[in-house]
Amino acid sequence: MPEEPVRKFSGSALQVGHFKEDVPGYPPSLSANRKKDAKAYLMVKLFGASRPLTFFLWRDADGNPVNKRYIQMAEGLDIEDLKRDLMVMYNLREILIITNYNEEMKVARDRIALRKCELRGETYELPADQEEDDREIWFCSKKDPEMN
Secondary structure, three states: OOOOOOOOHHHOEEEEEEEOOOOOOOOOOOOHHHOOOOEEEEEEEEEOOOOOEEEEEEEEOOOOEOOHHHEEEOOOOOHHHHHHHHHHHHHHHHHHHHHHHHHHHHHHHHHHHHHHHHHHOOOOOOOOOHHHHOOOOOOOOOOOOEEO
């Protein structure tokens, strides 16, 4: 069976500025990506399995959450434009990974069904009802809430 779709930080985040000061943490972080002047990102994150929701999250370059108050936005950036660009980037990527996953699942199910028919000595016919098991694509909206 195919592996579950993986949503990578690089495919769902945009650099928005840098940190105004070292970002505190518990325990104190040793990562250089949480220090003053390190890059700050806004990303889309999908939460949940049966009824997923998407959120905008503020992150460091390691993908860890950061409070927005530590971020100095890059000059000239508009948060609504950023959200729109990030939404488009995320949704295009989501279409690609879910469509590929659904196709791989169909191939895997066909192989299993073909093997069962072969073992039983039956003639195999391609199932016509495979669409019902497709994983849904959960789109992001620029109106999704911001977290942290």
